[in-house]
Amino acid sequence: MPVLSLEKVNFNYGSDFALLDINLLIPEKGFLALIGPNGSGKTTLLQIMSGLLTPKSGTVRLGDDRVGDLGARELAKRVAVISSEQYFEFPFPVEEVVSMGRFPHLGRLQRFARHDWEVVDRSLQMTQTTHLRNRPISQLSSGERQRVLIARTIAQETPFLMLDEPNAHLDINHQIAVFRLLQELNRDHDMSIIVVLHDLTAAAAFSQTVALLDRGKLVTVGPPHEVITTKNIRTVYGADVVVHPSPEGGFPQVTYSGN
Ligand code: ADP
Ligand code: MG
Numbered sequence: 001m002p003v004l005s006l007e008k009v010n011f012n013y014g015s016d017f018a019l020l021d022i023n024l025l026i027p028e029k030g031f032l033a034l035i036g037p038n039g040s041g042k043t044t045l046l047q048i049m050s051g052l053l054t055p056k057s058g059t060v061r062l063g064d065d066r067v068g069d070l071g072a073r074e075l076a077k078r079v080a081v082i083s084s085e086q087y088f089e090f091p092f093p094v095e096e097v098v099s100m101g102r103f104p105h106l107g108r109l110q111r112f113a114r115h116d117w118e119v120v121d122r123s124l125q126m127t128q129t130t131h132l133r134n135r136p137i138s139q140l141s142s143g144e145r146q147r148v149l150i151a152r153t154i155a156q157e158t159p160f161l162m163l164d165e166p167n168a169h170l171d172i173n174h175q176i177a178v179f180r181l182l183q184e185l186n187r188d189h190d191m192s193i194i195v196v197l198h199d200l201t202a203a204a205a206f207s208q209t210v211a212l213l214d215r216g217k218l219v220t221v222g223p224p225h226e227v228i229t230t231k232n233i234r235t236v237y238g239a240d241v242v243v244h245p246s247p248e249g250g251f252p253q254v255t256y257s258g259n
Pocket of ligand 1: 013015017036037038039040041042043044045
């Protein structure tokens, strides 16, 4: 049984852009990278998959349940989302931000129990942010903030995690740290993961399955070496690139030449 399934999903904002007839299955413990040019609909599709947007037609299911039938609290127990630009204007301490991940599990007016604090501590440890716990989130670097947001989703204890360009503002070292963490959550903690990426080599290196979007349509879905090909990338991105298999891991690498 897939953890997430989309069947004939259509969506538009009332502008020219539309998501057209999207069919997609995410298996349990799947790790899917969603790629495509700017404006191809990646963020829109992620929002539909996480229940933030409602499709005009078609169905989105989490397991057996239609996403639209789940209340906000139930949805938050099953899917955690990190959107691409999450700003914190208010200087919440890191510990408080991570604690917010427990809210869907608490009853009204229910206080934190020992278990909730244990989960928060573990989430901070797993993301190596324990030393930041009293710092205001508004004062952290992008890499630190991204790890704290992931800590919050770990604390949310959902089987499913969706992230929109989590590597957007990170240097290579922090990008790798974030991807390794996602892999660990996927492999050792059985989480299913969908991640929107603009970095094709990272998509190839870290995911099991890649879905390629072009102007609102899913062009192809499959293992990295079948999707990230010279032909596909040139056709969809219109970019003059060459894709070749990596010497070590065997995943495709995208290169381009300067002058
Ligand atoms: P991507 O994440 O792949 O860059 P998006 O899903 O953000 O693409 O956007 C797809 C298209 O939908 C773009 O043309 C964008 O301008 C448009 N769009 C995105 N959000 C809205 C909105 N809230 N209202 C109207 N159009 C939108
Ligand atoms: Mg986007």
